[in-house]
Amino acid sequence: MNKYIERPRYLCTLGGAVGTIKVLPGVIPVIHAAAGCGGNFTNAMNGAAGYLGSGYCAGQALPSSNVYEKDIVFGGEERLAEQISTTMEVIDGELYFVVTGCMVDIIGDDAVAVANRFRQDGKPVIAAETGGFKGNSYTGYDLVLSRLFTDFVEKNPVKEKNTVNLWGIVPIEDVFWKGDLAILKALLGKLGYQVNTFFGEGETLANLKNAAAASLNIIVSDVYGVEPAKIFEETHGVPYIIAPLPIGSAATEQFLRTVSAALNVEKAVTEQVVAEEKSRYWSYLERLADVASDLDLQRYSVVVGDSNYAPALARFLADDLGWLPELVVITDDFEEEKQQLVTARFDNFTSGFRPKVVFDTDTSNVDKHLAATWPRNNNDRYFDSFSPAFVLGSSLDRDFANSIGATHLSVSYPISNRVVLDRGYVGYRGALSLVEDIFGLLVGGR
Template sequence: MNIQSRLDDDADSGRFKAPSGPIEQVRYACALGALASVIAIEGAISITHCGPGCASKQFRALSGVSGYQGGEFHAPSTNIGNREVIFGGADRLDELISSTLKVMEAELYVVQSGCIPGLVGDDVANVVNAYQRRGVPIVFAETLGYRGNNFTGHETVVRAILDQYVAQQAGSAPQTRKGLVNVWSLLPYQNPFWRGDLAEIRRILEGIGLEVNILFGPASLGLEEWRAIPAAELNLVLTPWLGLSLARRLESVYGQPFLHVPAIPIGARATGAFLRQVAEAVEADPARVERFIAREEREYYHYLRDFAGFYSGCASQYKLPSEINIVSESAYALAIAKFFVGDLGLNPGVFVLTENPPDSEQAAIRAAFRDLAPGVDGEPIFEPDGHRAHDWIARRPRIGEYPILFGSTWEGSTAGEIGAPLVEISYPATDEVVLARSYVGYRGALQLLEHAYTAVVRQSTEENPEPSAS
């Protein structure tokens, strides 16, 4: 099957369904925004075949208003206009690829096409195939904005790299490396904390003796890890749904099993269970696993003991929250809900999931929100529209509850309306500058507690500038 046929199959599979009507305060980019995923791979360059400004706007939107992450944005673009709409833009793309190869050095070039080439029918695959036949490390991904968002665009780009680059590097029978795990988790740049979170996931997996292909961000070795993907013993999907199709693809091509853990672990209870589950899947040394968990838990509970002094002693001084509400993409919403409901005992409020996941995945996501704590279920709402998300939270009846709201900058007015402190954990986040912060694992949970209860204290202090010292 050629490249174009595979892409057409993906587009027609029904994995993405655009919401009907206009969306207010949309929480994702278009499929071309997956260029951020390419930028997150050390040694890779995205070449975009799209209209003027499309590429820069996509990256600036994801990087700039998602914790001011920054990043190396070097994405050549055809910036096609009226001439290419009338006569086609394939020649313009060919010229751009040729020029890019002369002036920009990379281990991999990823050509992404946008809306205009898709509408006018440019044969981008044929242009790229010519360079592939010459041995250029280049792949093609059709990331048409009207076919999906940057979540589904991410999977399209990764699948293109797997099929057109990794498969060529691996040969026919890659040798499995004992203890090597591929991690498919948070979407680069969409989540403000992805860099720190992936680094922490790598740290704890290496702590139990595993070798890890983390694949994206500064914690990754770049394309060296991508070339090693077929040698992995296991694919670990650490999100409610993103990456599942990739793991299934690798299972069919290389026979690699995969482990799906929907909830990214936050805190000692979830992280210990997660590490034991992964260790069992790869038959890691149980004694080493338990030693690492014991060492991490000793430090974690030392800090938690000290936090308990604040938690028990300041209830009369500050409005400590009793109800948690979340507006976020599903991966963080599930992880944070499980931590605050399961570990801290907060009551579940409204959980709004914003990334518009495929219809085929929504039942499994709903199931993942059950049993947040023994006998306590959450009911997620799939809603990409910010105004409707506000209504869901603001109209919830509350009697005797102190709510806390985890969301984006856009939830500021909602938090004020319900009298809740706001903790920014989702896109867009313009009141936070994020570099290497993490909220997952052992260390991330402590930072999350610091951040959340600093917001609680700050709001209480603003409402009562002279609190009692008792």
């Protein structure tokens, strides 16, 4: 019998695709799926991503073919064509992106062919097959990017030396995606580069269309966005590098050096940026030295999150705060090869600390993994308690934190107990926000 996922921390492929499309400027998602699909994951996105909201032409106003029994029996391609035409009549958009659900993929509806008929007539319509059974939100993100890179981004043999593209942060699944992208864009800007992030502040669809003019693609993930990067390189001749999501001083310095090496940035420029950012960063953190020491604010910790945030958070806790992240639970459902890629990120902490790393999608198993990592007290006279403790996870991990007497901060999807607007946790500046949130909770009861 196949194992089910208990309280999953992501949506289906279709949900991830819609989440990716809805935050692209000027792009209208059109669902070709059974009635109810859009409403179900709309509620999951809006209520579990720091109260995201619907935005323009999304939420309950999402265009959908809402296929039913007749379409399933005889095919729903004509129903889809009707929906695309109607959507274009009543909703202004620069691009209409069709995504499909499980039912229509199973019966073999060719949504891509339907979209191509519109494109042949000069209409801005593209499509991707995103049946929910193909994977999860991250799969939808990859499928959408891959289709955009082949069918929308214009070929350009001329490359702009000082322009780069950056992706790998999955919108909505990373609840802080917009703030994170803004921070990384500003940071790379100090190296002298114009950065296209596609999903961030001030982005336009024209930036995406002209993305082939970039000299480099920077993927801030070991797994998300890597396949689209390969497609981009094959289609447009732009190479890519992987520079994992950085949080804090040690990780961000390494990030800047990795990017600088790939772009052949003058060493003096990189050193100046690193020095300035580190000086500012530590000038703020040193203010906490007295209170952290006097109040003994060092903590054992548990980190629960995806393969982008979990390694970054654990490294930040160990290398910047001097905490002990004893257990890291990565909630992605990965095959062995990807697990090894992500696990390797825990081998090079500056502090030398090495947490216990497990991959598990089930929320209730976090407590079991901690028990296996840190044995519970069996009425022993002398016992090293896992206390004081802190849990960085999602809203689903509050009960676990309460059960071990730990303070809890929601930093990974789903987040339903915080409102998130432009907050970001990456880089030097984002790490200061994270420190404020963490230490603010620790002293909040005084």
